[in-house]
Amino acid sequence: MSVLPVLLRKEFRQIFRNKSILTISLAAPIMQFIVLPLAANYEFKNIDLAVVDNDRSDLSRQMIDRITGSGYFRLVDHSASYAQAYALIESDEADLILQIPSGFERDLVREGREKVFVAVNAINGLKAGVGGAYLTAIIAGFNRSVVLDLMPTAAPAGIAVTSSGLFNPRWNYQIALIPGILAILVTMIGGMLSALNIVKEKETGTIEQINVTPIRKRDFILAKLIPFWLLANVVFTIGLVVAYLIYGIVPQGSLLLLYGFIGVYLLAVLGFGLLVSTYCTTQQQAVFVIFFFLMIFILMGGLFTPLDSMPDWARTATRFNPLTHMIEVMRLVILKASTFRDILPNLLAVAAMAVVLNVWAVLNYRKTS
Amino acid sequence: MSTTATPHSIVADGLTKRFGDFVAVDAVSFRVNKGEIFGFLGANGAGKTTAIRMLCGLSIPTSGKGTVAGFDVYTQTERIKRNIGYMSQKFSLYEDLSVTENIEFFAGIYGLSRDRIRTKREELIAKLGLVQEADKLVGALPLGWKQKLAFSVAVFHQPQIVFLDEPTGGVDPVTRRQFWDLIYEAADAGITVFVTTHYLDEAEYCDRVSIMVDGRIAALDTPTELKKQFGTGTMDSVFYELARGAKRGGA
Known part of the structure; x- marks a missing residue:
């Protein structure tokens, strides 16, 4: 007779008795989905801009209006000199400096060309890059309209680029983030809980009691894997439901494919947790x-x-990071409706990791030293 | 079982365990008879726990020979585990499971049938006077009750031998007495008891006693013989005579 049911019953009793773990596992997807996508936003607003307007003409004023009217920039200062604006960057009150040379309007009207100078505080590289790009785009747009005003007959030649966001038409960062967050969440819960569980038995000494019984390693490890595998699937499902309720995200691809991949992926993650637990003797070590x-x-x-x-x-x-594959597959299946053939390379990679990690964990778990 | 052929439950022949340069157990030899209560004494660090771990199949010896319940300590550790019970120094029931659940779990591991577990479980709970506490978590029980329960769980599947590693540490004298009543009961049922202890009055309850000093067995006999040999009236002074010469640990 197999002792697996006996072991499983014990594991489930302990999991359901540990209210804090259960609560956190179930509340985590809801919390993360509400907070993270709203907070983690790559769309920058309120970029602080200092303007050094050496021209003080109608045209320079129009351009500044155009920039502040875009909604991305906040004009913090009309600086008298570049040095004064630079001081604002130093004190972190401004992110960008726009310097307009004197004679800006005159040269633009007479010669049809002029240069403005943009200085960016590149400490926050992402913000600086995005801010600089916004500013350039706005100025370019302004430039076009000025040229049209001045020389209505000379329609600007050139290539106009229009873009379309495939699979995420509104370029919504939240939609791009959600599948990834779900992937991370499932990984954290699976990896952490499985690692801590065995190590806890080591800490309390009950593993010693298990090791003097005829329980087979295989059964013991399976009894540790199965409950967390199921729990992580439940967490994933809650995540999908919450993603639908809050953001209206519906997986575009096959649900069966999604769960099939998660099933294999979780084996890899849980195997990793088990492996860590065989090397650690305290929960503190395992957590770190x-x-x-x-x-x-x-x-x-x-x-x-x-x-x-x-x-x-x-x-x-x-390629050796299981989470990379998971995030890719989540995006592919949830947003892009990819099929089995598309995710096959990911599936094979994750399956290989699952085999290696679990075999390693079983070999490294010793009932006898 | 094939084991009925040998008269001894445990045979150790020059059993040795080294950790690097350190010889934790140094060529110990002894035989434990069936149904005997065998006291395994020694100061802290004398090597008792390492010796027990080798006999239980938790640790493979470096050299020497040994059989437990007729099975080899090198090659048949899993078969040994099927035939022994074990209760360690550290309390080892699940504190987050109830009394009933612990009994069910450990009995289930040894493959006892559900019906059999249910009847025996009721009997045991009644015998230990834990009827009111049957559904309470073990973590909420007083230490003495936990230890009695842990022992009862260790012999629940009626093993041939039960190993007890300092089972009565930190327990009050009355409970210790009750604990020994349980041990006698198990021995009467034919279970060989291998017990380590620091309480020398408990040594008097054993059929035979061995005293380990620095990884070796310094004396082995019945309590009466040992006292005669050392010309004293108590096991206390026998132990003191032997252990004060110890080079390691701090008795």
């Missing part, structure tokens, strides 16, 4: 080790840092 790896997984996962802009070695490394 898991935290260390999760940080790397998340930072290299392609959610907050685009994979395409990584150097080659880093991109190769991300």
Whole structure:
């Protein structure tokens, strides 16, 4: 007779008795979905701008109006000199300086060309880059309209670029973030809980009692995997429901495919948690080790840092990061309705990780030393 | 079982465990008879726990020979585990499971049938006077009750041998007495009891006693013989005579 049902009953009793773990696991998706996408926004507003207007003409005023009217910039100062504006950057009151040369209007009207100077505080690289790009775009737009006003017959030749956001028509950052956040959430819950569970048995000494019984390693490990596998699936499902209720996101691809991939992915994550637990003797150690790896997984996962802009070695490394595959598949299936064939490479990679991690964990768990 | 052929429950022959340069257990040899209560004494750090771990199949010896319930301590550790009960120094029931759930779990592991578990469980709970507490979490019970329960769980599947590693540490004298009543009862039922303790009055309750000093067995006999050998009236002074020469630990 297999003892697996006996072991499983015990694990489930302990999980359901631990109200704090249960509450956090179930409340986490709801909290993260409400807070994170709203807070983590790459669309910058309120960029603080200092203007050094050396021309003080109608045209320069019009341009400044156009910039402040865009809604992205907040005019913090009409500085008298560049040095004064620079001081504002130093004291962190301004992010950008726009310097308009004297003779701006005259040269523009007479010669049809003029230069403005934009200085950006690049400490917050992302904000600076985006802010600079916005500003350039607005000035370019302004330039076009001025040219049209002055020389209505000379319609501007050139290429007008219009763009369309495929699979996310409104360029909504929240929609791009949600599948990734869900991936991270499932990873954290699965990895953390499975690692802590075995280590807790080591700390309280009950593992010793288990090790003197004829329980087979396989049964013991399975009994640790199955409950957390199910729990993580429940968390994922709650996440999907919440994503629908709050953001109206409906998976475009097959749900079966999604759950099929998650099922394999969770085996890898849980295997990782188990492996960590076989090396740690206290819960404190386990938390630090898991935290260390999760940080790397998340930072290299392609959610907050685009994979395409990584150097080659880093991109190769991300192929060994289970979370990268998970985030990719979530985006592919939820937003892009990708099919089995599309995610097959990811599935194979994650399946290989699941096998390696679990075999390693079972081999490294010793009933006898 | 094939084990009925050997008269001894436990045979240790030059059993040794080294950790690097440190010889925790140094060539100990002894035999424990079936149904015997065997006291395994020694100062802190003498090597008792390491010796017990080897006999329970938790630790593979470095050298020497040994069998437990007729099974080899090197190659048949999982079969040994099927035939022993074990109660460790550290309290080892699940504190977040109730009395009933703990009994069910450990009995289930050894493959006892549900019906059998249910009947025996009711009997046990009644015997220990835990009827009111049956559904309480074990963590909420006083230490003495926990220890009695842990022992009862360790012998619930009627193993051939039960190993007790300082089972009565921190328990009051009355409870200790009751605990020993449970041990006698198990021995009467034919279970061999292998027990370590620091309480020398408990040594008197054993059929035979061995005293470990610095990883070796310094003396092994019945309490009466040992006292005669050392010309004293108490096990206390026997122990003191042997252990004060110890080089490691702090008795």
